[in-house]
Amino acid sequence: MKPPRNPALTDRLGIGAMLALAVLSLVILVAPSIIVLMISFDTRAFVSFPPQGFTFDWYRQVFAQDVLVEAMMNSLQVGMAVTILCVLLGVPTALVCVRGRFPGTTALSVYVLVPHMVPGIVLGVAVLFAGALVGIGPSMGLQAISITVFVLAVMVRTVQSRLQRLDASLDEAAANLGATPFQALRTITFPLLMPAIMAGAVFTFIEGFDNISVAIFTHGFRDRPLPIELLAMVQSVNTPLVAAVSGVQILLAILALVAVSFSIGLDGVND
Amino acid sequence: MMQVPVAKAEQATSAAVLRIAAVSKRFGSMTVLQDCSLSVAEGEIVTLLGPSGCGKTTLLRCIAGFWNPEEGAILIDGQDTVQTPVNRRPVGVVFQSYALFPHLTVAENIGYGLRMRGLPKTEIAARVAAALETVSLSGLGGRYPAQLSGGQQQRVAIARVLVLEPRVLLLDEPFNALDAKLRGAMQVDLRQLIKRLGMTAIFVTHDQEEALTMSDRIAVMRAGRIEQVAPPEEIFDRPATAYVADFIGSSNFWQAEAQAGRVILPDGQDLSTSLTGPVRVMSRPHNLSLQPGALGPWQGRLLFQRSVGALVEYHVTTDSGDMRVMAMRRPAARQPVEGDTVTLGVIDPGLCAVYEP
């Protein structure tokens, strides 16, 4: 192969192209959120871009509407329930998948992923039917369970990958120094898994808060979560109020990430 | 079932702190340790020396209790350890990676074992301070492991087990993670520390220099077996097998015939042996002499020579094979040049070894 005539130039072009792609994907990622946020401050009573003026009125209205505030509270509760369930179920599952010394651990770690691969609506219907079988109708409880089934894989995988990268001799060192298996878990393994558990908690909380595909089948019809309320609203309301509700959700997601990155650092989230 | 091939009476009289009796360990169909036996006396440092993959870590892990051998027994102070869980064995392990707890400070790392034993805080603090002093790390108790140099991390790993006063200290290649330049001095320091504390230790390495520096006795391992256990000088002077001779120091081998309990050496001297028929004879390079010219029966041609300080290393090709000779440098006029005919001799036939072919 002939060397390129001007390697420096082709290098620079290549790097330039990569940079352009990176910027483009960043724009695609954040542009919708920015547009929604901009619209949510519009002074006009209809959705249009670019927005005009600046007002907090729509946000004031969001918090003035009991239906929306209630929906928000419902979603917050479901989000927290999903997070708690995912921590309680996901962390031990990850421990068993990585540390288990019996046949079937590989099968288990693959099986845990299945509900996450199934389309959300399929899973929603499945949990609705399963709930009916055991006598649990659509409710905030069933909604929390269904979203937990859906996102448990995220928690398991996050904790699992961190666990796999922990030096296995740390546990052995603890045992050699006199720790029982439970003491070693409490004093060494858990503290070192904390960043992964926190990161998993953020993602499962956000999913619990704003999942719609699964929740649409399993939520209690008198306790509608925010995304469902928002969906109903979009069909009848054409004011920036809808954008303001989205704005609240975006803000919440950012807050959760910031809170975690303060406690464990952004690198920890990446882990 | 476990067999204990050690007679009761022998156990009682033996001063061995650690006794490994005919231990075998398998992973599936692969035998990783085969019939390993070793006794370590109070205050002794024994090195397991062998190439990577020969089973050194496996033997250490069996002693620590992370794994149990399929056959044989491991006794500490005469007590079979098979039933003793890992966290109750009076054994301290310094891991190859040191395995310091990254989220705990140096002091918390060292105090970890005491905390697991439920000692009061004030006593833990006092013993941690003493341990820090012992390994010359006073003042660094508040740091995290990541803020220490490799050598300091090693000392924390040692202090962390010393503070528990184990009966046996196990060190798995503790210098591997360190700069080659630092190792020499640190080996001497570590040996002196272990000796000062009167600890009984098993030290693992694949590096013969390290083994020679650190050990009271060396156990040379090969593919899951212990080939020879002896003090460093004896390993060097009287290697029990051709493998040991080849692994430790440099050596010359040649073929010979043993008849009526004797082997004739190429220079005409002879050597007694219990073998008969074809054998391999080994001599260290410094046990051979070299004279310029054709003066005796063992002649060869000088291929190459180089100075190693006050010594000269000669490579000579002879009818018995290529030989390496280490000798004092001669005055320039009497120094042979490459291509010259030279005559070799064995200085002390008693230092030659005879092995099966």
Ligand SMILES: Nc1ncnc2c1ncn2[C@@H]1O[C@H](COP(=O)(O)OP(=O)(O)O)[C@@H](O)[C@H]1O
């Ligand atoms: N957990 C294990 N499962 C299967 N084989 C192992 C395991 N640990 C070590 N081995 C094998 O046992 C042999 C000895 O390993 P090891 O004791 O680590 O050697 P060394 O420490 O002397 O380098 C190697 O062939 C290695 O592949």
Ligand SMILES: [Mg+2]
């Ligand atoms: Mg090893």
